[in-house]
Amino acid sequence: MTFDELGLQENLLKAVQDLGFSQPTPIQEKAIPVLLSGTKDLIGLAQTGTGKTAAFGLPMLQLLNPEEKHPQVLVVCPTRELCMQIVNEVEIFKKHMKGVHVVAVYGGTSISQQIRDIRRGVQVIVATPGRLIDLIERKAINLEEIQYVVLDEADEMLSMGFQEDIEFILKNTPRRNATWLFSATMPPEIRSVTKRYMKEPFEITVGTKNTANKLIDHQFCVTTAQHRYETLKRIIDFNPGMYGIIFTRTKADAQEIAEKLTREGYDIDALHGDLSQAQRDKVMDEFREKTLQLLIATDVAARGIDVSGITHVINFELPDDVEVYTHRSGRTGRAGKTGVCLSIVHARESFKIKQIERMVQVPFHKVEIPTGKDVCRKQFFFFMDKLINTDISHGDYDTYVPMLQEKFADMTKEEVLQRVAALEFDRFLRYYENAEDLNLRHTDRRDDRRQERTPDGRADRKDKKFAPSSGDMVKLFVNLGTKDGFYKASFLQFVLDLSDLPKDVLGRIDLKEMNTWLEVDRKAAQKMIGSIDGKKFKGRRIRMNEADSVRR
Template sequence: MITFKELALEENILQAVEDLGFVNPTEIQEKAIPVLLSGEKDFIGLAQTGTGKTAAFGLPLLQLIDHNEKHPQALIICPTRELCMQIVKEMVNFKKYIKAVNVVAVYGGANIMMQIKDIRRGAQIIVATPGRLIDLIERKAINLEKIKYVVLDEADEMLNMGFQEDIEFILQNTPEREATWLFSATMPNEIRKVSKRYMQTPVEVTVGKINTTNKNIDHQYYVTSASNRYETLKRLIDFNPGIYGLIFTRTKVDAQNITEKLIREGYDVDALHGDLTQPQRDKVMGQFRDKALQLLIATDVAARGIDVKEITHVINYELPDDIEVYTHRSGRTGRAGSTGVCISIVHSRELYKLKQIEKISQAELNKMEIPSGKDVCRKQFYFYMDRLLNADITNEEYETYVPMLKEKFAEMSKEDILKRVAALEFDRFLNYYEHAEDLNIHKDDRSKNKKDFERGGKERKSDRRDFEGDTTRLFINLGTKDGFHKANFIQFILDISDLQKSSLGRIDMKEMNSWIEIDKKAANQMVRALDGKKFKGRKIRMNDADSVGPRRK
């Protein structure tokens, strides 16, 4: 693995990169930077969102422009205000030791006169959305005749948003450009046409396969009835305490309706859709970035260009019609080497879409059981206990109240105190989920839609209710609390036991432990391989399920 020092970048740029904690370039950076530093080649970079494309073009631009000339020399075009601001923020970090370079953001919804003043003060790099840039061109407030480098970032999203004519107009108004660099997650025919018309024998680099999804993302789907879709969404949110995510809907009406329902039930959420004014949109995005909101409900158009770090979950309230959109949605999580979860809530009639998504995106979609009410309460309870144990009690002011607390609770046992603490937090969950219905569609229910299911549904062997052959059940003291989901758990036990997936039946995972249905002939081999081994410092216990009591519901 190479380092940034091997990419022929100047020392002041390398120092800024080092200050940011970056040592090794991502794949797109490693392949793009040496080509772009020549400054004379058109370039097409195909890479998914979140792979470090801003540094891939931003670092070469800082090295290529003439720092002594104060007119615009480089133009970065992107689809949305949010992405525009994000690029400027990163470019400012990259130019930390190059004080003579100014980067100006140009986008709609902000004071155009202030943007004009910033450009006239002297700006070598302009980051712009197409509409506002054209407005400035028509006002003759910006001169693009000396632009040498044009970068089209998120080109596929710009075309999806109807900016093709705007992009062509901008390219026509940069007659002296020496290089055009195009970055995109996908390569639709419209982009290919633009590249043929305005680029000369571009160097093309593809990182991963086009339309494939990030391998750090766990793709899950839950099958329920259409009438239970909202209740399933709410249960999945409750089952993932600490979730920080995006929920995608098809329409702005759905986004608003779901938001209003969740707010009434006490969730920290808000909506992002086309009916919001720019100040309203800025306010919502600011709250979400600051994590004052736990969830953002958005339509695909409204979410274009959103770049928020540390998103743990993306939830498809409904599957998108366009499979490329699924890739864009899921790509909002699992960024910069972190892991993420993409959840889809589907009806059995939509299962054929999952097959198409798997085929084109090359992502394995794992069928999951919608958690029961007891599962939700248990998950919330463990999460609360962790918060309680990790609470910061270093503030000396607490000492003032300790004598009072001791006196108040002197005649109460520790157990009673703990019960009362739990009751304050959990009465709502316990009352709501005490008689919660099963939201899963089971085998008998699916038979009504057998034709649709056979067309596209893909139950994995590990999810089968009926296993062919003589089987037994094994217990293991590993579960979802250990960081496992069904797919990587299966891979884990198969890798250690050296067994084939065909020997497994149903896998039933819970918070603290799991049950494995397995061919009787293979059971002893698996027990010998795993029982007594250690996982993250904890001793694994595996044995016959009947020896540990009844199966947990």
């Protein structure tokens, strides 16, 4: 099928042709004809990077009335980055349409300017939930005029705690003709929202629900817990052309690893919750422009990042939830390109790989951690290719050739090449000269258990969530649960970020609808309680205390 057969009007077809596209992606082919009816609710399930913006953007532009200068379409998405990306794409689609205006509405910038933009007359508003609610409360936008509501990356919005905001928006758009929901996965929370606010929605699934992208090579390597950082370094060195994102569980890990790698000469920066909006924008601009080769991020900070050309996603640690893995891996393998998602695990996490493999329905490949010689060889070939492909057409290098020939007259060509190689590779050769094997072999497992013991002989509490509790742990009660929009990974990050404690202090987490019970290392329990008890979450006071006191 071609775009000509989908029922789009001429000015939109021309914009698509200007982009060089003739055939729609599967989600576009299935969604566009349904959405053009203008009266059908739709659920579109597809991985990120499959062309969802065009799937809803083209029909919404065709359905709106350019003569009416008030908001007719509302697109809600989880993050500022995704908000800006959608606006940029819609601007391209509407380039041959007159009188159509789009405005982006998000936090971290002047709300006054955004209000002025809306009052000038716009037909399409693309907004993050928090800033949209601010505008509603200031009576700067009238939702009753909205005819179409698009919820993009709905699963990410729910996992970030925006369920109440989304339901408020849907309750207050009574005249909408249709609701279009797009998501990579379909957790129960989304299903319940669709049942309450959508009428017999037409459901489209590209691929299988909750599965990972088939264009991604899902890999894992096994090492000891203490060699995780060294393994990460070796993977980066073995892939000199890598342009990737490294995921950690906590902002402390992200910052620490970024600082270590920066000191060792890598082009990397961290993205986490402690950054201001200006700092975040600076990091993202540098990453998009490829001034940075690598970005290290927490799951919350990386929501909605859409950067083209990412070759690798590296899980420094596996996430607790399969849906989080799907979102992480979805940063690569976009727009028909292939990518690699590589997870660094230790022996006791191998069962997690099997769980994720079953859930996302794609095979995982175990790969060997490269040896020092492998790294040097790969870097050498990469350098040779770079040397051969160097463009010498723009400089007056002929002027210097006679001087170079005179300078190197006493050397053979082989000796010159050896010196060039030594200049480039001396650091790698010295570093990896006596590099140890980082792969965890079957014979290493007892050693791994010994290495994961504390100086006084007790078992280290890494991955305690899967280990039996002991007298070293205290059970705490928190009055937050799944009803507040949490799942295990987001709750873990929430408590660690508030308390500024390392993840190793946590044990089992039992997340219930209204509250949560979690095990914490006895030495860290009071610090966690002091940091969290009494804080506010969505206007509600958080209560955290020892479970024994709750029972009493």
